[in-house]
Amino acid sequence: MPVGSNASRILAESALIEVDNYLISKGIEFCRFVDDYRIFSKDAIEAHKNLALLTARLSKEGIFLNTQKTRIRDISEFKADISSLEESGRSSHQKELEQDKETMSVQGKDKVSKIIKGYSGLIPTKFRKLSIKEMEKLKENDLETMLAKATQSVLVDEKMVTTVIRTIVAHEEYERFGELPNILKKFPQFIPYFVDTVLKCEGISKKVIQKICKDFEFWMTSLDAPEYIQVYLTRLYSTPPFENKQILLNSFRNLKRNSGDYIGRAILEALDGKLTRGELLEIRDYYYRADKWEERQILKMINSDLHKGEKRPFLKDIKFHEEDFFIQKIISSQR
Structure with a gap:
């Protein structure tokens, strides 16, 4: 048997070739060096979807992602840097590199908005009732600015999502919940947390409820949506006032034999x-x-x-x- 780096290369090729074929069959753009994957997506929604597919396929091979090294990055800033470097001459090359270092040091402070450290199992799924002290602190937040930033950002981080949701609850502006499904597309692991939150909040208007149900219907009818997200949405659509039999029935009709171990039973129980x-x-x-x-x-x-x-x-x-x-x-x- 080979030892050292040669062994890891051989084992990676033998173990991951079927994973490569699966990603290709799904039309996912990626490259791999030994066991290091780089997946390219047009937006955060597609990135999370592709990452979920990779995670599920790796689990079938008995392999798991290294959560400490799993990142989702916004490459728009890097593309801009490459374009500027190509246009510049060799004479100004060194000067621009120095400027890039200064820029990166400044951007390092806002690095959280560009990188997501997901899939660590640390994302909450239950909403905890706010204390009086937390309510007072959250009421100081500018909800309008926070929602605008989350909507315009290419990526959102877990702190941003939890703070927005908790601020809405503190302000009791439940109509703003209608804006969150589109934001949560950028970080779908927080859908269970959002579902638990809205089910615990009374006084949400019928119009907002209808909008939330309509916006989340995609996740129930999408064949590649993670099963755990569909299970939580099944809970949403089976609980008044969000109850929606038609969405659940259509979801059951669209299930494939390999859709998951539990989702079919969960929908039937809800119906x-x-x-x-x-x-x-x-x-x-x-x-x-x-x-x-x-x-x-x-x-x-x-x-x-x-x-x-x-x-x-x-x-x-x-x-x-x-x-x-x-x-x-x-x-x-x-x-």
């Missing part, structure tokens, strides 16, 4: 007791393509909501072929 007879008959047709957990939930819904004459032949056929203990119990408890 339980809310479907019409025709919609329930449609869900019944998915039984033979469902996994075991989804099968149990579909049978539970049929047993609870379909008329005895309609459900009996179907359940009888399933009971004859199915040996699963829980399915047998569901069928035996016909109402």
